[in-house]
Amino acid sequence: MELRSMRYFVAVAEAGTVSEAVKRVHVTQPALSRQIRLLERELRVTLFDRREGRLELSAAGRGFLPVVRDVLHRADAATAAAESLAAGRLVHLTIAASPTTLTDVVAPFLATFGPQDPLPTVQESSGPEALDRLRRGADLAIVSQQPPALWSTRTLAVLPLWAYVPRDHPWAGHETVDLDELAGQPLVVLDPTFRPRQLLDQALAEGGQALADPVECGNAQVAQALAAAGRGIAVVSDDPRFDLHGLRITQPGGDHLSITLHAAWDPGHHAAASLSALAERLEIFCRTRYPHP
Structure with missing residues (x-):
């Protein structure tokens, strides 16, 4: 065969x-x-x-x-192992991650690669699908939930969830907004399959609240576009677009609502040591790009 x-x-x-x-x-x-x-x-x-x-x-x-x-x-x-052995280094790198992570984290990181770094490709995946990609040939997955113990992992970053408002919004001069106050406003949110929406729903439920009548969409950039068009406050984890102003969302107790990124790879991968080193580089990159207060 x-x-x-x-x-x-x-x-x-x-x-x-x-x-x-x-x-x-x-x-x-x-x-x-x-x-x-x-x-x-x-x-x-x-x-x-x-x-x-x-x-x-x-x-x-x-x-x-x-x-x-x-x-x-x-x-x-x-085949990949043979290529890496012949070259003395990891030759190709496939990364699986969500669209937001690919746009705001992975792509800027790949822009720092040099000639001796592996040639990267990416696979747009979300949630468990990114981890499943590891079983199907991806080298590295970046996910927003703690991966199972069978994978080698590294925590990369703690990123805030942002409440994005236009520059002429009354809150445009603020740095933070309380979750309770935010819950009473017209919101533009992602659908429940997205991790930022899940975290928002969970935080509201813990306070005995729920979203009233939000505008839902399946793309974080579209959510920001709707916020720029005055349809509501966009709650996403993306970098700002459309000249929007971002406010950190403060939960009861003072913590900011945030999302944690993890890198995962197969500990039996032929280049596991190289993937571990890349994950460490990515963590340093994330800490520099997104300093956690």
Whole structure:
């Protein structure tokens, strides 16, 4: 069984159609269909059920998919290890993180890389998906919840949640706003799948409050744009945009509402020591860029 055939199988399984899968693996549709049929013949099982132009995984296909992903992950890891050994350093680096983290933390950090640093790629992922990417080939994940103990981890930064207002807002001269006072204002918030929204809801619940009728959206920059347009106060963890003024949100007791970033990587990674060093560099970068009061 060839690794190429396995990659074709995974591509079709994830895309659902051969026509979509060919865009990922860059072969012709007839060639891909032929390889899938040959793989089924070699394994003597039906991997896909053909239904109205779509390919749905059969029971055998569903059982086979995680095995193939594991094999491909190990093969990619072996290739990366060989490249790193030949070069004497980590050659390629794949980082999985949320869109906000990629924009405000990862991209500025990568801009500091030199010629001897690995060639980076990024995978836009959120929450548990970023950690799942580690199992599927990513080298480093950056997440906003403490990773499970099976991963090596490093705390990178404690970032404030901001309440963003336009420069002509009555609060534009303030540095902080109490959570209780903020709760009574028109707010623009992210949907509940985002960590900043979860932290906001949790803090309000602890005080016996809840969001009244917020404007919800699925993108932090759009939330700031709506705040700039006067639709409410945006509560996000992003850097400021649209000339907005940010206020730290003070909870009862005096603590600021904040989000903690963690780096995670596989302790069995062939370049685990290099990833640990990169995580340390990223922590220093974050401390400089986002000093915690």
